[in-house]
Amino acid sequence: MAEPLAALDAAPPAPSRQSSRMTVEIRQTSPAGQRILIRGAGLLIGLAISVAILAWAGVGLGNLANEFIYAIFSDSRSVASVLVQMAPLLIAGLAACVAFRVRFWNIGIEGQMIFGSIAATLVAITDFGPPALRLVVMLMAAALGGMGWIFVPVALKLKLGISEVVSTLLLNYVALNFLLHLLYGSWQDPKSSFPHSEQYDAIERLSPIGWENVTLALPLALLLALILWWALNISRFGFFTRFVHANPKMAKAIGIPVLGVTCAAALLSGALAGVAGFAISAGIEYRMTQSFFFGYGFSGILIAFLARNNPIGVIVVAFFVAILFVAGQSLQVFYQIPGAIVQLIQAIVVISVAAAEFFIRHRLKWTK
Amino acid sequence: MTSALELSGISKSFDGFRAIAAADLEVRSGEVHALLGENGAGKSSLMNIVAGLYAPDEGSIRVQGRPVRIAGPLDARRLGIGMVHQHYKLVKSFSALENILLANPKGGFARGRAAIDTALARLADRIGFTVDLTKPVGALSIAEQQRVEILKMLVGGARLLILDEPTAVLTDMEAERLLALLRHLASEGAAVILVTHKLGDVMRHADRLTVMRNGKTIATASPGTLNAGELTKLVVGTTTTECAVPAQNVGGPVLSLTGVSSGGNGRRETLSDVTMRICSGEIYGLAGVGGNGQTELAEILMGVVTTASGRITLEDAVDITDATPKTRRARGLAVIPADRHSYGLAGELSIADNYAIGDVYSGKYGGVLRMKSSAAQTAAGAAVAAHDVQGVRSLAHKAALLSGGNAQKLVIAREFAGAPRVILAHSPSRGLDVRAAAAVHARLRAARDGGAGILLISEDLDEILLLADRIGVMSSGRLVAEFAAPADRQAVGEAMVSHG
Numbered sequence: 023m024a025e026p027l028a029a030l031d032a033a034p035p036a037p038s039r040q041s042s043r044m045t046v047e048i049r050q051t052s053p054a055g056q057r058i059l060i061r062g063a064g065l066l067i068g069l070a071i072s073v074a075i076l077a078w079a080g081v082g083l084g085n086l087a088n089e090f091i092y093a094i095f096s097d098s099r100s101v102a103s104v105l106v107q108m109a110p111l112l113i114a115g116l117a118a119c120v121a122f123r124v125r126f127w128n129i130g131i132e133g134q135m136i137f138g139s140i141a142a143t144l145v146a147i148t149d150f151g152p153p154a155l156r157l158v159v160m161l162m163a164a165a166l167g168g169m170g171w172i173f174v175p176v177a178l179k180l181k182l183g184i185s186e187v188v189s190t191l192l193l194n195y196v197a198l199n200f201l202l203h204l205l206y207g208s209w210q211d212p213k214s215s216f217p218h219s220e221q222y223d224a225i226e227r228l229s230p231i232g233w234e235n236v237t238l239a240l241p242l243a244l245l246l247a248l249i250l251w252w253a254l255n256i257s258r259f260g261f262f263t264r265f266v267h268a269n270p271k272m273a274k275a276i277g278i279p280v281l282g283v284t285c286a287a288a289l290l291s292g293a294l295a296g297v298a299g300f301a302i303s304a305g306i307e308y309r310m311t312q313s314f315f316f317g318y319g320f321s322g323i324l325i326a327f328l329a330r331n332n333p334i335g336v337i338v339v340a341f342f343v344a345i346l347f348v349a350g351q352s353l354q355v356f357y358q359i360p361g362a363i364v365q366l367i368q369a370i371v372v373i374s375v376a377a378a379e380f381f382i383r384h385r386l387k388w389t390k
Numbered sequence: 391m392t393s394a395l396e397l398s399g400i401s402k403s404f405d406g407f408r409a410i411a412a413a414d415l416e417v418r419s420g421e422v423h424a425l426l427g428e429n430g431a432g433k434s435s436l437m438n439i440v441a442g443l444y445a446p447d448e449g450s451i452r453v454q455g456r457p458v459r460i461a462g463p464l465d466a467r468r469l470g471i472g473m474v475h476q477h478y479k480l481v482k483s484f485s486a487l488e489n490i491l492l493a494n495p496k497g498g499f500a501r502g503r504a505a506i507d508t509a510l511a512r513l514a515d516r517i518g519f520t521v522d523l524t525k526p527v528g529a530l531s532i533a534e535q536q537r538v539e540i541l542k543m544l545v546g547g548a549r550l551l552i553l554d555e556p557t558a559v560l561t562d563m564e565a566e567r568l569l570a571l572l573r574h575l576a577s578e579g580a581a582v583i584l585v586t587h588k589l590g591d592v593m594r595h596a597d598r599l600t601v602m603r604n605g606k607t608i609a610t611a612s613p614g615t616l617n618a619g620e621l622t623k624l625v626v627g628t629t630t631t632e633c634a635v636p637a638q639n640v641g642g643p644v645l646s647l648t649g650v651s652s653g654g655n656g657r658r659e660t661l662s663d664v665t666m667r668i669c670s671g672e673i674y675g676l677a678g679v680g681g682n683g684q685t686e687l688a689e690i691l692m693g694v695v696t697t698a699s700g701r702i703t704l705e706d707a708v709d710i711t712d713a714t715p716k717t718r719r720a721r722g723l724a725v726i727p728a729d730r731h732s733y734g735l736a737g738e739l740s741i742a743d744n745y746a747i748g749d750v751y752s753g754k755y756g757g758v759l760r761m762k763s764s765a766a767q768t769a770a771g772a773a774v775a776a777h778d779v780q781g782v783r784s785l786a787h788k789a790a791l792l793s794g795g796n797a798q799k800l801v802i803a804r805e806f807a808g809a810p811r812v813i814l815a816h817s818p819s820r821g822l823d824v825r826a827a828a829a830v831h832a833r834l835r836a837a838r839d840g841g842a843g844i845l846l847i848s849e850d851l852d853e854i855l856l857l858a859d860r861i862g863v864m865s866s867g868r869l870v871a872e873f874a875a876p877a878d879r880q881a882v883g884e885a886m887v888s889h890g
Binding site: 258260267269271272275276278279 | 718725727735736739743748750757761
């Protein structure tokens, strides 16, 4: 990631404060190349600011290059840990992506992850179903758990017009406290008495694919991305979502079942979030811990936003956010940088890319 | 006497559309001056120029004899110009006092409050009404909100008062009271401009009137010198050069409404007990001043708003009262909506997508599992060529990039693709130039002669008279009169305004 360094060097000179005046004009059109350039510039500025903050916190440019590029790509174990980290991020990104396609602002991905994991863990603890199908049953349970948890805000929105932004967000806290209730109560690990569930049995874990510690969670995530790409970009359902997104009034008048499409996308979003929880519990931690979901909701939204709600783009962005996660962990260990720095960098990148959108719609003109 | 306001040669274009063309207007102190005209004649645009919201492209403005340049609403207020817009410019969650303060800052909230209290106390005797200043404006009735707007103007010291369609939303009694107030203010030396299309108000309360049509001011007169008939003729104008072609082959009913009312569930009843029948092979023109229930009727027919009571049937008495838009379209209903960018097109999506969505259920453009964008492209390309949609650089371009006339042609291309049996055309030529409008009219006639029944809802009386084989007039949500073509223009015009 050499861009931030270059961007720092190329900082623009301060504008002169002569009698010139800046006016904002609305652009009628913006060609595709220009849009990519503007968004790219936003991304670079965000990364440059992040680098500046890290440098100020005591991580020099050389160290950053070392942590983000050399340390990660020089040995296969680091690459593998990025890929392990990528799987749940990717699924959470897909969950945000499908909801945003129909303008359902699902801020409750973490709550749905929690209920996905609770449902999967319930299956694991009770040894429900034939052992050969145990993982499949856990997967289904996780999807249903996440779907069930988003059903509440969906119903509230449809029946009472309650904004899903508020209800999905607040239900995160309800879900978290229910999780703690279980982990400090009946589901506490009987072996260690720590507040996490007992370890999953071997058949309840997503098995390694035979390269480092990468598990089936990654192929599962990639498969889900492909399926969602088909659903949103190829199928008629996806065609409908484009109209629901662009102009719901027109979509309704032309005969698209707007309500049905919106509900289906929202429920699918909850199901995917539930599966993301399953991917962490059954693919990384092999048990349900009390903070496994932390940060994934925000990251999922960020990934979908940067990928412009395109499932294939989500794969790419999830990979880079995973690098950020892994490098952030080593910054924490080796430089005593607080873990929140990862969230800080994400937030800065989102704000600068979002701000760049302004320049796609407007142009600034200097008049003398 | 010097004029309070003198406009000469004012022109204004919006994106190539000439809304005002060399308009002149002279208003004197102490008079109520009515500005008359149909919807889209340019009245509001002209007044928005005086209020500083728009800058004129050409022309000069004089206030009290002095040439002025009004760069914004603040300038207008400094010149003593106040305007009550048709849609009130109030912050609903603020109290009346805060709204008045917002428009008339007096430096600091406490000081402002005191200043406005004294100003209002002084005003109260003169204007004969009070308003609860502490309630949020959203909790006030429409008439009370209007009073807040008037107070806002008067506290600001306005000497030239502009009111845009002030009586449209009031009951008869409220309207009488308002007009009496305006007369009173005028007698104290203020100049009042009353923008309206209600002839009754004008005849009774205006000292002079100016008529606008197609962006031009065409006459200034005193109401006493004209009778209602002459006034109507001035407002609605003469026919254009397009010729009426009567229907040849009228068949049985293809769309019947029986006692249809809207509202219910706490919503206002905007449509009451409408019964009408549209037959195959005819164009039924529904005339009326805008805002008398036409939009609700169109939404009910589209299937996006439910009826409170009544029945809607298609050919062979197929009931569609509660049918979804999808079912209605499948049964041969096509819609050319009034606002192309609200119900007609998804501007962010491509021209091809906007075309293909119309017939997406047929499987022509791919099945449930896989959309065939190539098929959509081909069909859209053929339709775009057949309907002469100009300015299409690529079918992948956003529909929002099309100009008004071409966007309308795209809508028509899509809606006429399935050989519809019933066509709802709501203001189909609004905002189009003469040539584009004639093309749209030709399409409608061709569809009629092909056996479709057409409901043409239009606020443009010329369009109705030109196209319709039968004419209904809508007023206050009711069907108040029906005429057979050729109808007497004057009679239709009077039916449009007399019930308002």
